Amino acid sequence: MAEPTVAKTTPDSPAPIPSAPAAPAKRTPERSSSMSPIAPKDFGYEQARHLLWRAGFGGTPAQIQTLASWGPQKAVDYVLDPGNAPEDKPRSDLFDKNIMREPTAEERKAQLAARQRQDEDALAKFRIDQQRRQGQDRQQIGEVQRWWLKRMIETPRPLDEKMVLFWHGHFATSYRTIENSYHMFMQNELFRRHALGNFGDLLYGIIRDPAMLKYLNNDTSRKGHANENLAREIMELFSLGIGGYSENDIKEGARALTGYTFKDDDFVFDKNNHDAGSKTILGKTGTFDGEAFVKIILEQPGVSRLITRKLYHFFCAELPPLERAGYDQLPAPQQSALRDLASTFSGSRYAIKPVLRRLFLSQHFYDPRNMNEQIKCPVELVVGAVRSLDTPVRDLSILNDALDLMGQNLLFPPSVKGWDGGRSWINTSTMFVRQNILAFLLTGKKPRGYDANASDMNYDPLPLLDELAKASPGSEKDPGAVAEYMLRLTIGDAPSAATKQLTSLADTTGGSVTKELVIGYLLLITAMPEYQLC
Amino acid sequence: MDLHNSPAFTRRKFLYGGLTLASTAWTIPAFLGSSADVMAGMLGQGLSSTPGVDDNRILVVVQLGGGNDGLNTVIPYGMDAYYKARSGIGIKQTEVLKLTEADGIGLHTRMTALKELYDNGLVSIVQGVGYPNPDRSHFKSMDIWQTAERDATGDGWLGRYVDSECCGYGKGESGKPEPAKAVEPPIAIGRTAPLALQGRSSKPVSFESAELFRWSGEDIHEALREPYHALNRRGQDGSAGSDTNADFLMRTALDAQISSDKIRKAVAQKSLVPYPGNELGRQLQMVGAMIRADLKTRVYYVTLGGFDTHAGQGGAQGRHGNLLANFADSIKAFYADLKAQGNDQRVLTMSFSEFGRRVAQNASGGTDHGTAAPMFLFGPMVRRGVIGSHPSLTDLDQGDLKYLIDFRSVYAGILEQWLQADSKKVLGATYKPVVAIRNG
DSSP: OOOOOOOOOOOSSOOOOOSSOSSOOOOOSOOOOOOSBOOGGGOOHHHHHHHHHHTSSOOOHHHHHHHHHHOHHHHHHHHHOOTTSOOOOOOTTSSOTTTTOOOOHHHHHHHHHHHHTTOHHHHHHHHHHHHHHHHHHHHHHHHHHHHHHHHHHHOSOHHHHHHHHHHHHHTOOOHHHHOOHHHHHHHHHHHHHTTTSBHHHHHHHHTTOHHHHHHTTGGGOBTTBOOOHHHHHIIIIIISOTTSSOHHHHHHHHHHTTTEEEETTEEEEOGGGOOOSOEEETTEEEOOOHHHHHHHHHTSTHHHHHHHHHHHHHHTOOOOOTTTSOGGGSOHHHHHHHHHHHHHHHHTTTBHHHHHHHHHHBTGGGOGGGSSOSBOOHHHHHHHHHHHHTOOOOOHHHHHHHHHHTTOOTTOOSSTTOOOOGGGGOOHHHHHHHHHHHHHHHHOOOOTTSOOOOOOOOOOOGGGGHHHHHHSTTGGGOHHHHHHHHHHHHTSSOOHHHHHHHHHHHHHTTSSOOHHHHHHHHHHHHTSGGGGBO | OOSSSOOOOOOOOTTTTGGGGGGSOTTSOHHHHHHHHHHHHHHHHOOOOOTTOOSSOEEEEEEETTOOOGGGTEEOTTOHHHHHHTTTTOOOGGGSEEOTTSTTOEEOTTOHHHHHHHHTTOEEEEEEEEOSSOOOOHHHHHHHHHHTOSSOOSOOHHHHHHHHHHHSOOTTOOOOOOGGGOOOOOEEESSSOOGGGOOSSOOOEEESOGGGOSOGGGGTOGGGHHHHHHHHTGGGGOOTTOOOHHHHHHHHHHHHHHHHHHHHHHHTSOOSSOOOSSHHHHHHHHHHHHHHTTOOOOEEEEEEOOOOOSSOOOSSSSHHHHHHHHHHHHHHHHHHHHHHHTOGGGEEEEEEESOOBOSSOOTTSSOOBOOOEEEEEESTTBOOEEESOOOOSSSOBTTBOOOSEEHHHHHHHIIIIISOOOHHHHHSSOOOOOOOBTTO
């Protein structure tokens, strides 16, 4: 595969690099649970680094310094809307939409005729054609995966892509069930259109989304034989959360959604299969259709609470799932943060940006207990490494396979619940995959099972030291200073055990700071347990 | 120092100082405590099994994910209501594999391998297994089965079993570990470790394929080796009482180092019999290899997914039938392997799914989430036959089967009669054990 170019955008017209040392000051000792904005004086290298990781996929030393110099308001404005960075709209002709198209009327007729006259040859042809198209579509879903992965690596608007990842986990739909790569692509676009937009719009969009209609079997749900799958998950997972509805609400909601199906790539409301009778949903009675069902749900206060809880969990700090811990079972500072965010969300009528702005500016977000304590999902690990260390991408197929081995096969979430996340990413074997895919990015050393030839694309990590040289000329030649600087860049801290091991590597390999030594540092750092956190 | 073209160097000697760790703090994985002797044996004498040893009993759990349609697995072909409710996907009487000593009950057409095992006395079927007030959410119901609790908030039931063995405590108690009694953590084949195996102190080992089970950076430059191992063994310094994600990662990194050589060596052995190429076959083949290598692990966990057949599940042939064929063929190969090893008497296998499916098929040629379903137990030690009666197909609860046997009674039987553990301690309540083991 050809090497994709990594065109990452640094904030435009970077402010002068502050004269503050590259190694940041110690963390502020006070632990705030306040949702009030962080003071500019408390927003430094560590906070900017934290913001870049959580609201994106990490930053290079120059990006971190620039955001730090801007202060919290401008930095958060920038990550929410990177100004003149182009909003990239994917072209709709990127992928072939016809691979899995339904047979035309003529084709169906021909097939039926062949069956009637028991023409085994003709029938075999149809079968083979079907198998061929399924094979093509399997290839195309791989292309869609790599395309999205490349976008996340290259985008000048990382928060948009991170929100697409959030929605993909929230409205989880798997190719394995729907077997239509173009519909997966369309759904991915739906998430991108509403990435930082309005949750209500997205929920209305999802009941008309072919991939979702197929995944939760609503495409065959009809009057008198309602399939409850979509109605159940809309309430349980997508909007209200367990406990916010009754079994009867599900049954009635399923009736409202009957006839919501699709043809080819378009939503179709099949009036003949729709149950237009009276329903009672969440205390309201009427001849509701799917849109009315969504409207009733959006009037429930549970929506703000569930969605902001999930946003908080994704961006700020892990929370146990709702079914394990109700809101009142959470620690008090988190309860008050969640209340604050939920009220912002309902106040903005489900606009996403105000909630994220509130969170990213809050003192709570920068509470030391919330920093470097989130386990990177595999996508964050891989995309974040490429973006923050500026490594070559090397081979998107290998990166994509590694995501799968680490438990995050994009477009194939394990269930409608999405990925569990947190500690579930980590076990003794994913630990090795995580270490090994980083070794691959840094050196081209391929994971086992692939052609053993090392990639000849060399990685030059020395430009990462530019900020160190600017802040403290000469330090970039000191193995000890470089070790500390690299540790603060990669894991946000420089534990003495790690500094000691890194400098011992420098001692055994000649003692001067070379490209190879810095790669050696990075190999060791990225294999450290702490590197799994952000 | 050239990081790109260094020749690989010989791998580090196994354990690398780990043998001295057995007496340190409880944060050390149980793996370390008891396994030094095993590993020494493996390294010194190569892989060996210990045929005929039955005081070291093993449980293998097969999870059928998605909600297996029990009615089309163990088929009540003697009940008219079955055919009425399933005009499209019902299995014709002539296509059912009828079971002896089980009136009107048979297996799905594609399960010939299990029929054979049944005839050879290796299969026990517990009918109508479920729990009160059933939950039809995949996740909740799976958690209920894995925790053995109706509210599904606690640790996994097998994690609690290992805790109670190694550390003298079970549900709700705290106790001090006794390293001398430490047992091996359970092993799950798969990307994630199932909740069932998560104990308070005992954490499972899990991996998808054994070749990916080491750091490739070791081959890049020799000078990286020592710092790497130093940094990845900091977990042994312990961090008692603290359980941040960083502590968790530290412990897992240490675990990974210890398990790596041991397991790769076991799985590299060629199996004694061929296994089917499907996902479950591959997993059971690995389990068979680890049992043969005499790992002291007592609990293994494998998973076959895809049973959420809301649409187009098929009848005697088709999607559901393919899954059942994979299941049956893999189990048969597994027991052939164990028998060839001389280990079959030591290994009990249990299969379950989070729920069965509705009695009536839906408009999409599939079935929606239901309630009770049969469980299988495999091995030469089981009571051959069908336990319990088939739930009524006419006396239903809103279109769903009423369960007759609580799944925790099946667990209790396995704990008491097979693992010789105190089921009350593990399950937190007394359940009347289902007697599925001979001479139990």
